[in-house]
Amino acid sequence: MKTYRAAVIGCSRMGAFIDNEVPDYEAIKLPYSHAAGYSAEERTDLIACADLRKDVMVHFGEKYNVPKDNQYTDYREMIEKENPDIVSVATQPEHRAEIVIYAAQHGVKAIYAEKAMASSMDEAAEMVSAVEQNNVAFNLGTNRRWETGFDKMKEIIDSGELGKLRTLIIYSNGTLFNSASHHLDLILRLNNDVSTTWVTGYLPQGNSIFDGDILKVDPIGGGTIQFENDVTAHALLTPRSSEWEAICDGGTVTCWNNGWQWHVRKKQDIPGWRGGNVPDTFPEFNRESSTANLIKDLVHSLDTGEPTRGGVRCAYASTELIFGIIESHLNNGVRIPLPLENSKIRLDRNPSGRRPKVK
Numbered sequence: 001m002k003t004y005r006a007a008v009i010g011c012s013r014m015g016a017f018i019d020n021e022v023p024d025y026e027a028i029k030l031p032y033s034h035a036a037g038y039s040a041e042e043r044t045d046l047i048a049c050a051d052l053r054k055d056v057m058v059h060f061g062e063k064y065n066v067p068k069d070n071q072y073t074d075y076r077e078m079i080e081k082e083n084p085d086i087v088s089v090a091t092q093p094e095h096r097a098e099i100v101i102y103a104a105q106h107g108v109k110a111i112y113a114e115k116a117m118a119s120s121m122d123e124a125a126e127m128v129s130a131v132e133q134n135n136v137a138f139n140l141g142t143n144r145r146w147e148t149g150f151d152k153m154k155e156i157i158d159s160g161e162l163g164k165l166r167t168l169i170i171y172s173n174g175t176l177f178n179s180a181s182h183h184l185d186l187i188l189r190l191n192n193d194v195s196t197t198w199v200t201g202y203l204p205q206g207n208s209i210f211d212g213d214i215l216k217v218d219p220i221g222g223g224t225i226q227f228e229n230d231v232t233a234h235a236l237l238t239p240r241s242s243e244w245e246a247i248c249d250g251g252t253v254t255c256w257n258n259g260w261q262w263h264v265r266k267k268q269d270i271p272g273w274r275g276g277n278v279p280d281t282f283p284e285f286n287r288e289s290s291t292a293n294l295i296k297d298l299v300h301s302l303d304t305g306e307p308t309r310g311g312v313r314c315a316y317a318s319t320e321l322i323f324g325i326i327e328s329h330l331n332n333g334v335r336i337p338l339p340l341e342n343s344k345i346r347l348d349r350n351p352s353g354r355r356p357k358v359k
């Protein structure tokens with residue numbers, strides 16, 4: 001079996017060192033960072049890296065055994081000289097599109113791009129074109145799409161044992177680019193990536209965070225999303241962080257505490273009641289690393305030519321929801337029809353790299 005040559009662009013937290021931030025009690029399974037994922041995967045060899053910060057790459061090289069000659073401050077040079085099969089783009093969203101487009105147009109066969117996909121809809125559309133025109137396998141780092149607990153949650157919904165899915169709830173949508181990018185992708189997945197028809201939204205921080213079309217911060221945002229199959233999703237802004245619910249005609253599946261606990265309740269006729277929900281069993285499952293599963297999905301796509309579980313169109317769909325919420329807020333909460341057209345808003349925080357926890 002062929003071993004694929006992998007390279008990471010953006011060697012900081014999610015690129016390389018976030019594994020050191022995961023406390024023991026978390027349900028997250030390691031490997032978590034891209035570099036740790038490639039190191040753990042027997043079908044990939046981590047051969048090179050690129051970052052603007054040489055000091056971060058020194059730590060990267062020590063931890064992942066990437067020699068100095070294969071550490072680059074110019075990602076273009078790295079792609080040209082090292083010719084990797086798979087490239088990770090673990091930069092901030094403002095620095096994502098240009099790199100993904102360049103990689104897709106210069107021979108890279110698979111891309112693992114961090115979320116949020118891009119800082120504007122125009123950038124996201126250019127990424128879709130570059131990836132599709134060059135037949136590149138693509139996954140966005142919305143990890144829950146590859147988490148086994150959510151696979152079980154989806155299996156229960158899809159089985160129909162709880163009746164028709166009606167409502168999806170994100171209890172704490174949070175900041176749109178950093179947090180909601182995960183949640184919005186999750187509700188798309190739980191509803192089988194059915195198309196959306198409209199979105200409404202509100203940003204409690206108000207309009208002072210805009211400078212014309214430029215968004216100066218990653219805004220907190222909530223809203224409502226309507227799917228073509230009559231399912232409605234509510235992206236709430238409550239303090240119940242990392243919790244999600246699927247409500248069906250005949251019961252409910254809920255994830256508590258970021259995948260620590262799972263609950264099924266089924267409607268039952270209870271004598272003297274009109275019918276209540278009683279607890280049922282959430283099936284056993286093996287907790288696995290979602291990063292490892294995402295990388296295996298890319299490897300499988302490279303081996304077979306089959307599509308990945310994510311794909312660039314899925315990434316575009318969740319990006320539309322982010323910008324749809326923003327556009328609705330700017331238009332006094334009106335319903336924004338989807339597909340989204342003419343959104344000119346661009347996130348630009350001028351971000352500088354964060355300090356990764358290297359040990």
Ligand SMILES: NC(=O)c1ccc[n+]([C@@H]2O[C@H](COP(=O)([O-])OP(=O)(O)OC[C@H]3O[C@@H](n4cnc5c(N)ncnc54)[C@H](O)[C@@H]3O)[C@@H](O)[C@H]2O)c1
Nearest residue numbers: 010012013014050051052090091092095114115141353354
């Ligand atoms: N999937 C997850 O669970 C998860 C968790 C944490 C972060 N993230 C995402 O990962 C991304 C990165 O987050 P982070 O906290 O690691 O950010 P960070 O700011 O710590 O790291 C970004 C790195 O990219 C580098 N960079 C910027 N421009 C570059 C260029 N042109 N060429 C090479 N390197 C460049 C920076 O120097 C920096 O080291 C964000 O989009 C974030 O939302 C995802």
